[in-house]
Amino acid sequence: MKNSNQKILIIGAGLCGSLLALRMAQRGYQVQLVEKRPDLRDITQDAGRSINLSLSDRGLKGLRLAGVEEAALKLCIPMYGRMIHDAKGNTFMSNYSGRDGECINSISRPGLNMLLLDQAEAMPNVSLIFNKGCTHIDLENASATFEDYNTKEEVTYSGDIVLGTDGAGSVVRKAMFDNRKLLFSFSQQWLTHGYKEITIPATEDGGYRTEKGALHIWPRGEDMLIALPNLDGSFTVTLFAPYANTKYCLDNLTTPEMVTQYFSQEYPDAMDLMPNLVQEFFDNPTGPLGTIRCSPWHCYEKTVLLGDAAHAIVPFYGQGMNASFEDVFVFDEILNKFEGDWKTVLSEYEKARKQDTDAIANLALDNFHEMKEHTASALFQEKRKLEMTFEGEFPKEYFSKYSLVTFNEDISYHQAMTRGRAQDKTILKLLIDGKLPDTMNTREKLTVVQKQTNAMLHESDIAGKLK
Amino acid sequence: MKNSNQKILIIGAGLCGSLLALRMAQRGYQVQLVEKRPDLRDITQDAGRSINLSLSDRGLKGLRLAGVEEAALKLCIPMYGRMIHDAKGNTFMSNYSGRDGECINSISRPGLNMLLLDQAEAMPNVSLIFNKGCTHIDLENASATFEDYNTKEEVTYSGDIVLGTDGAGSVVRKAMFDNRKLLFSFSQQWLTHGYKEITIPATEDGGYRTEKGALHIWPRGEDMLIALPNLDGSFTVTLFAPYANTKYCLDNLTTPEMVTQYFSQEYPDAMDLMPNLVQEFFDNPTGPLGTIRCSPWHCYEKTVLLGDAAHAIVPFYGQGMNASFEDVFVFDEILNKFEGDWKTVLSEYEKARKQDTDAIANLALDNFHEMKEHTASALFQEKRKLEMTFEGEFPKEYFSKYSLVTFNEDISYHQAMTRGRAQDKTILKLLIDGKLPDTMNTREKLTVVQKQTNAMLHESDIAGKLK
Numbered sequence: 001m002k003n004s005n006q007k008i009l010i011i012g013a014g015l016c017g018s019l020l021a022l023r024m025a026q027r028g029y030q031v032q033l034v035e036k037r038p039d040l041r042d043i044t045q046d047a048g049r050s051i052n053l054s055l056s057d058r059g060l061k062g063l064r065l066a067g068v069e070e071a072a073l074k075l076c077i078p079m080y081g082r083m084i085h086d087a088k089g090n091t092f093m094s095n096y097s098g099r100d101g102e103c104i105n106s107i108s109r110p111g112l113n114m115l116l117l118d119q120a121e122a123m124p125n126v127s128l129i130f131n132k133g134c135t136h137i138d139l140e141n142a143s144a145t146f147e148d149y150n151t152k153e154e155v156t157y158s159g160d161i162v163l164g165t166d167g168a169g170s171v172v173r174k175a176m177f178d179n180r181k182l183l184f185s186f187s188q189q190w191l192t193h194g195y196k197e198i199t200i201p202a203t204e205d206g207g208y209r210t211e212k213g214a215l216h217i218w219p220r221g222e223d224m225l226i227a228l229p230n231l232d233g234s235f236t237v238t239l240f241a242p243y244a245n246t247k248y249c250l251d252n253l254t255t256p257e258m259v260t261q262y263f264s265q266e267y268p269d270a271m272d273l274m275p276n277l278v279q280e281f282f283d284n285p286t287g288p289l290g291t292i293r294c295s296p297w298h299c300y301e302k303t304v305l306l307g308d309a310a311h312a313i314v315p316f317y318g319q320g321m322n323a324s325f326e327d328v329f330v331f332d333e334i335l336n337k338f339e340g341d342w343k344t345v346l347s348e349y350e351k352a353r354k355q356d357t358d359a360i361a362n363l364a365l366d367n368f369h370e371m372k373e374h375t376a377s378a379l380f381q382e383k384r385k386l387e388m389t390f391e392g393e394f395p396k397e398y399f400s401k402y403s404l405v406t407f408n409e410d411i412s413y414h415q416a417m418t419r420g421r422a423q424d425k426t427i428l429k430l431l432i433d434g435k436l437p438d439t440m441n442t443r444e445k446l447t448v449v450q451k452q453t454n455a456m457l458h459e460s461d462i463a464g465k466l467k
Numbered sequence: 468m469k470n471s472n473q474k475i476l477i478i479g480a481g482l483c484g485s486l487l488a489l490r491m492a493q494r495g496y497q498v499q500l501v502e503k504r505p506d507l508r509d510i511t512q513d514a515g516r517s518i519n520l521s522l523s524d525r526g527l528k529g530l531r532l533a534g535v536e537e538a539a540l541k542l543c544i545p546m547y548g549r550m551i552h553d554a555k556g557n558t559f560m561s562n563y564s565g566r567d568g569e570c571i572n573s574i575s576r577p578g579l580n581m582l583l584l585d586q587a588e589a590m591p592n593v594s595l596i597f598n599k600g601c602t603h604i605d606l607e608n609a610s611a612t613f614e615d616y617n618t619k620e621e622v623t624y625s626g627d628i629v630l631g632t633d634g635a636g637s638v639v640r641k642a643m644f645d646n647r648k649l650l651f652s653f654s655q656q657w658l659t660h661g662y663k664e665i666t667i668p669a670t671e672d673g674g675y676r677t678e679k680g681a682l683h684i685w686p687r688g689e690d691m692l693i694a695l696p697n698l699d700g701s702f703t704v705t706l707f708a709p710y711a712n713t714k715y716c717l718d719n720l721t722t723p724e725m726v727t728q729y730f731s732q733e734y735p736d737a738m739d740l741m742p743n744l745v746q747e748f749f750d751n752p753t754g755p756l757g758t759i760r761c762s763p764w765h766c767y768e769k770t771v772l773l774g775d776a777a778h779a780i781v782p783f784y785g786q787g788m789n790a791s792f793e794d795v796f797v798f799d800e801i802l803n804k805f806e807g808d809w810k811t812v813l814s815e816y817e818k819a820r821k822q823d824t825d826a827i828a829n830l831a832l833d834n835f836h837e838m839k840e841h842t843a844s845a846l847f848q849e850k851r852k853l854e855m856t857f858e859g860e861f862p863k864e865y866f867s868k869y870s871l872v873t874f875n876e877d878i879s880y881h882q883a884m885t886r887g888r889a890q891d892k893t894i895l896k897l898l899i900d901g902k903l904p905d906t907m908n909t910r911e912k913l914t915v916v917q918k919q920t921n922a923m924l925h926e927s928d929i930a931g932k933l934k
Contacts, residue, residue, distance in 0.1 A: 183657040183659075183710075183755055183757075184655075184657075185654075185655060185656045185657050186653075186654065186655055187652075187653065187654030187655070187656070187760075188651075188652060188653055188654070189652045189654070190650040190651075190652050243650075288650055290650075
């Protein structure tokens, strides 16, 4: 079989690593997939920490490539928009799209990971190895040493190529960072906010305590709650709040009284749905929110980073997993062109992909501000309403920034960002200046928006050339 | 004496650390200044590596504060502009300013460092300690352990406060990076170019082989040479070239033949001035060019980074040392306001300074492209000529970006960047569009440029608010 004499060592069997292992095995490579944690199919999941993620078109494109889209969709709960919960307890739905059927999906992270591991394991040319943490990497020779979590024994594996899919805290990336010869550019940027997960349990008969088909947001300026549904009727709620410098910052939420006071003041309606709020608040860890960028992703024509190891992003566009699955899709496209020439594959992959993962990192940071502040503002809502009308009446002519990023997987993140930002600025400016009055019909409004967006794009194109 | 009960531990006795030690001693603190290298006043300088830097108004402001400006100026050679050497061997001077007397200065790095060490040592409350490399820092308790270079003995020093001035490779910063509790944001970005130093020796009677009062540039698109004069009649030349992917990239310049071929083709006039070119090319190391940004600069109300340790930049604006000396000036201003309250001093210092060091980092990167590419272009020269005319005829009304950054030390780097970039874009656009014809007089041209610059600044102000 083609490629069967080539051995691929994949470090990290999370979402990206397990999909990549499956796909590389389908291409005929001998795949060794090594993971530091235990096999999550063997351990009981903590029912209180059913972490979910949003899966959308770019992620589905990667799953489809490996033939697992249908199986994944069975684990999904569609979410058609944002359900905004304002400070007075009012709710209103803001759809993600004005077109029919466009939605994102809530999916369990461990559930999807288990599916991908099962599929990879079913391939005769994949070997799965758990409980082995990487302690050293020989980048020049594509070999890595691992310590067994239980026996503490060391073992060294090697391949023709090492694919580093070991997540935001990647040890493969750290080996590149520590290698002074590589001139490894690197950045880690932390938000001054952290997050904490809490559960809205299912009702006694297994039903949902609030609207199932939406991503819920309680925007409160500096803080917010969000909630995504789980298949078992529960929701996973995430609080995002500053670590310091506000009355109810995470550093100050140290007593049950403070937590109760904070939630009853800011999120009374959500609090009613979370009977174990205080207990969970103190049991669950507080997580930081960071963006990691680096370059080069590859070295010595032997090793390359994919997924969060190369580009960890904040969760606010729901694109972290989708970007990682799209990595697999792009890597596969590059293999179609250059298979057999690893040097070219690795450098062309980064060249094809880096600009797009930088773009989604920036978009995710933008969306943090949009979600916690702007979703509650009248101007923002007026803009979304107009965009939904455009998408509804002219579904093939208008795509909001959110649609470009989330539902238009045939254009790149970078293109989506550039056009989407220009549209947003244009519409906001036109609304502020009163230049989209009710006397205009939708077609007339769309024409003005498109014309001015294109002019802005043309201007910044010129500015870029002058720079 | 005021502050005499407070002990300051300064790690790193380079330019920033030694000026800071002097100034803190003048304020009455007990200062311990620890350096990993030997005392450079005791060792013979390698005559072939007389490294020079450019000293300008912001640096002089810091030296003036500590009473060492006059002594430093005695070590300076004024440079009034860029002497451009084109590919055909033609030269022309492009002044730094249209105002009289505005210049930057070439100064020997070791010469200035020795001056500052002498001045610091003359203070009764400064203790200088050399040959001790920091091996561990206890950030929470403001103490640090050092190993003696010769005896290998360990010693621990502590202070009320630790000031980390240990340069781009700072171990103080690394301790903050490694401390996961701090959520330390960090970025290191390397250019794909490296640099190499070569000497133009003095003539036999100690004269200069080319114009003394200029910074020389040989711009060649992707590569360039620059040269700054030394007091002994020599010049220090620096080659900037890509590591890879061009015919004469650094990775390819591996034989005397290749080096000779490269220089005789690209820099024949400079080559005539460098009799030891090949020897020095292979004797001297190749250095990388990086930008380092981080935040927070301080932690535990006990430690703060200053100078390159906090913000290393590429050398293309000649502002690295100047920014570090301005750090000392700003830190001193903050002490004037908040002395006695270290928590506030450290956080207010970063708040006051961070935006400006980020700005000069960006400006220095911009200038890399300007120097190697644009200085040779007709459009760029037309712009500079116009700006010189503005500055000459209306010296109090117009300041080019270069002047704002270099000669206007009363406005911040960030203000200089914002206004300077808008001016540059405006003038280039007006020139391209033919909107500054010869039929207009200088006053009319200036009015158009100022009006459109202000409009652009107003626009981007609005865009910032809409974002």
